Amino acid sequence: MNYRTFVASQSILMTASSMVFPFYLLLIRNIGDSYSQFGLAYGLFALTAALTHPIIGRLSDKIGDRSLLLLYTWGMAGVMIIVPLIETISALYILQIIMGILGAVQKTTEKTALARQTAGQHTGQKIGNYHLWTSVWGAVAVMATGYLIDFLTIGSLFYIASFLYMISAVILMRSDYILKDQMKEKPVQP
Template sequence: MERLWTKKYVMLIVVSFLLFSSFYLLMPTLPIFVMELGGSESQVGLIVGIFTLSAVILRPIIGGLVDKYGRRVFMLSGLVLFAITMYTYDWITSIFGLIIIRIIHGVSWGVATTATSTAVTDVIPESRRGEGMGWYGLAMTLGMAVGPIAGIWLVESLSFHWLFLICTGLVVGALVSGYSIKLPTVKQQSNQSVSFYEKRVLPIALVMFFLSITYGGIMAFLPLFATSIEVNAGVFFLVYAVTLTIIRPLAGRISDKYGQKKIIVPALAIVSIALVVLTITNGLIGFVISAILYGIGFGSAQPALQAATIQLAPPEKRGVANATFFTAFDLGIGLGSILLGFVSQFMGYQVLFFICAVVAGISFVLFMIFVKEILPKVVASK
């Protein structure tokens, strides 16, 4: 069996964990910061959404440049810009200034995450790609589990000044870790033009787009739903994070042994079931069951879909393939949050989560029609 746990792989996981921890420290506290600056609820939505929009616009461009000029320079430059931008939050005194910073911050996020996730695919052995992507995904999972709780505690116990300093320090740590990594060089023809998307992975990106709409609905509206049924939202995210920690490596190993479709097909179905459970729940038990099911479904499907994306793309186009995948992911979260906001306002949270269940069903159908049959052909050719 090829070796997975190399120094390069471990250090890239460290880079991503520190980067995602910084991101999730800020995410739940940003609305509070906006209100302290005198902003409105509509401006909170704008400031949160413009970050994702900036990343979406830039990712396809960065993906092509990462393939042509290498992963390391973009990973390091993205981390530098991310750290500088994070520190600048401490100097912001107006909503307009915050909007400008959020645009730049979104750009740095798109650069750093696209380059880092592509670099990881270069150092994972092909025979253990599913398992490798599963463990790598835990960097985001652990950041999501620790970040929101720690961020809120920092703001309540200390101040935004200390929050921004600690967030900046985490990214500086990621930068130092990334600087120590010597990444492999992907051979590229010097006269090859820069690509902005990889057409071979568009069917997978479409599936991921619809799946991530459900993720956007969970992240944006579950805390409000929890309050309405008098349940602590933190319980859902804690159970979800623990489930992800357990399921990702296991699902990755199964994916490597039996193929991605053996994981993705049941995982997408489980996501729909989880959201149906959330639709009918009115207490803690249903809340926990939904969190477990969603963790199993989304936690299995997302890394398997990314592994399939890399499998379909040639090595010299992994950057743009990753960018295509994550553009769909970000776009689904951004558009889903905005559109589902209108649903929650006029029809309520139960209808919102039922629509999410239907959307997950659409991702299942799209996978069965457009993706399922092309994956065995790629496996057979190896």
Template sequence: MKWFIFSQSFAMTAASVSFPFYLLFIQNIGRSFSSFGFAYGLFTLSAALSQRLIGDWADRSGGVKLLIFYAAGMSFIFLLIPSVHTIETVYFIQVVLGILGAIQKTSEKLVLSEMPYEGRRGKMIGNYHFWTSLCSSLAVMGTGLLLNYFTLKYIFYGCSIFFLVSGIVLIMINKDFIETRTPGLQKTTST
């Protein structure tokens, strides 16, 4: 559980840090409330329309694998964001971010529901959300201070690295998680 919290803290931190500054980024490109509203609407619409397919995909491939895909996808997209200069490209990125966000939502819940835990599951989930939210809130406040010294594009590059770290940690824990979740698969010890 602690490695999953560690991994998702990096991902949630990157997502939380980037969101308020991404809104400023969109506003600078769109220059109107209608383009901003449409861009955000595309995000939520693409997330909603993809949820059923993602749920089926998550059942077949597993939540951890989809979270790895999410982390890699977000890392790549965040490398591209600083080079975006047209509102049409922002719209495309919003659709991709909506789909990736839906992948994260579904996969996170699936992994948490399958996580082996002794004791009360609600307490475990509350602990998970406490640590990931705490890291996110501290990162957003710290980023506001850092923007006095760096340009906005460096925030996106830093978030890309955070998503990458999240994916790498998930890759490292994926084998152990699969072994503990696969019925009939026993760990063998050499004698």
């Protein structure tokens, strides 16, 4: 996975997550009976992510960033399909735990991948450009969703987000094939 592929994939997944986040919060609040259930649901996400970060960091060193980013993108694609079907608070709690794990995968692996992609070569500039593009796509998603929601159901937004996560995963998957093709064309010289 090269820097451009990484930025493209992350920009698309940032679009997906930014698009649904405001509506996901409404969904969480509407499923529970009280603000304490809302707080517990959100707290489960944050606590699970916190406890999972060190494990994900070690896994990133062992199995690589690309594998973990694929786990995240495919995992979130599946979660987005399930979200509109959630009706009980216990199902929401389970979903929050799953999303906490996946969130830790993304957040930790994003940083490890950035560190590996930029090692010693205009690091600040590359990280700045990375955040520029992921933030721009996130902002565009939030604004566009504000208009789209007038024509679509909230559930359909989650299905669109699932599709965007799938596109992000396919970009990551293709990056391996692209790199293998480049290696065949230009073998490494001793």
